[in-house]
Amino acid sequence: MAIEQVRGYLKPWGRDKDIIEMEASTATVLEAANALGVIPARIAKSISLKQGDAATVIVVAGDVKLDNRKYKDHFGIKARMLSPEEALQFTGHAVGGVCPFGLPAGVGVYLDVSMKRFTTVFPACGSCNSAIELTMDELNEYSQNKEWVDVCKPINEESANE
Numbered sequence: 001m002a003i004e005q006v007r008g009y010l011k012p013w014g015r016d017k018d019i020i021e022m023e024a025s026t027a028t029v030l031e032a033a034n035a036l037g038v039i040p041a042r043i044a045k046s047i048s049l050k051q052g053d054a055a056t057v058i059v060v061a062g063d064v065k066l067d068n069r070k071y072k073d074h075f076g077i078k079a080r081m082l083s084p085e086e087a088l089q090f091t092g093h094a095v096g097g098v099c100p101f102g103l104p105a106g107v108g109v110y111l112d113v114s115m116k117r118f119t120t121v122f123p124a125c126g127s128c129n130s131a132i133e134l135t136m137d138e139l140n141e142y143s144q145n146k147e148w149v150d151v152c153k154p155i156n157e158e159s160a161n162e
Helices: 002-013 029-036 068-075 084-091 136-142
Strands: 043-051 054-061 064-066 108-112 120-123 147-149 152-154
Touching: 002 136, 029 043, 043 084, 054 064, 054 084, 108 136, 120 136
Parallel strands: 043 120, 054 108, 108 147
Antiparallel strands: 043 054, 064 152
């Protein structure tokens, strides 16, 4: 079970017992926000993408979405989301529980600057009913973040061409 993998992963930092497991689903941003009693923006959602023969996880604030132009400008390739089957294969976590912890070697983790406006955020912990509250410094360290990136835009932002 992926949550046990994440629990073991967080143990060296003494945070394995801080994982919050809920009866309610936390598989979507709104479900997680409701279950935790926080605004949706503070949910740190993990977007899993294909990069060549590998996968990348980009963790973003709950009120933003990937900006394809910014992503392509930064990474030099078109963004391609992993299918649910690929997400499980590449990350070891099922959709709804994908997180930046306990990932197989070769899966790069990037954190989006959209989260920096918060003192703490709540990423998933490997299951569709778990989360942990972390500061930006903790998330940066525990996720083994490769780089802070700016590859998102607000969900409700109108395109410049409209």
